[in-house]
Amino acid sequence: MGSQWGYDKTYLRAKHEGYRSRAAYKLMEIQKKFEIIRSDDNIVDLGAAPGSWMQVLRSLTDGKVVGIDLNPIALLEGCESLVGDLNDPEIQQEAVSLLGVVNVVVCDAAPKLSGHKAYDQARIIELNEQALKFACNVLKTGGNFAVKSFQGTDFPEFYADVKTHFHSVKTMNTKSSRKGSTELYVIAKNFYG
Numbered sequence: 001m002g003s004q005w006g007y008d009k010t011y012l013r014a015k016h017e018g019y020r021s022r023a024a025y026k027l028m029e030i031q032k033k034f035e036i037i038r039s040d041d042n043i044v045d046l047g048a049a050p051g052s053w054m055q056v057l058r059s060l061t062d063g064k065v066v067g068i069d070l071n072p073i074a075l076l077e078g079c080e081s082l083v084g085d086l087n088d089p090e091i092q093q094e095a096v097s098l099l100g101v102v103n104v105v106v107c108d109a110a111p112k113l114s115g116h117k118a119y120d121q122a123r124i125i126e127l128n129e130q131a132l133k134f135a136c137n138v139l140k141t142g143g144n145f146a147v148k149s150f151q152g153t154d155f156p157e158f159y160a161d162v163k164t165h166f167h168s169v170k171t172m173n174t175k176s177s178r179k180g181s182t183e184l185y186v187i188a189k190n191f192y193g
């Protein structure tokens, strides 16, 4: 992270404050504005490696936190992690078995980028749709969902899809995102099925 983009202020701050990545501050901004996590929520974190969102989640809830990633996540006290694809029904089932009730699904997953803009955008939206499906499969009524996406041709359709499952859906750009990035987060609250 630091090596690809240079050791910017946020990267150095994360290192200093003991977070595994600068992404931690994005979740803090989301929580500050939308309060998606309540103090006893059970939470699934999709695309969770190296684990900075899990660190933040651990501090926000007394409930259970499960992270899922294609890559292993180094042990984090008070959290469980699963290695696998968020689209794999067995992984979804394992997460539910660990949590019982699922109140919140957050997703910061991102595919490896090829550099071909249209292709990458399509893959990101595909991953977003998979995360939405995951959330719809596991969330309790009234639950919340937050997912990283990118502005682009396929985004409005995904956004409309999210709206068919949640009472309140908004987008947010975080200050911690890199300058010039089209990254944004979709924040969906109050799942109704």
Ligand SMILES: C[S@@+](CC[C@H](N)C(=O)[O-])C[C@H]1O[C@@H](n2cnc3c(N)ncnc32)[C@H](O)[C@@H]1O
Pocket: 020, 021, 023, 024, 046, 047, 048, 049, 050, 051, 052, 053, 054, 068, 069, 070, 071, 084, 085, 086, 087, 108, 109, 110, 111, 112, 127
């Ligand atoms: C930007 S990183 C997440 C950073 C994380 N939120 C944190 O705070 O440490 C994106 C992650 O998404 C994961 N990922 C991409 N596709 C995935 C998939 N289909 N299933 C699970 N994880 C996936 C990648 O392996 C990568 O670790």
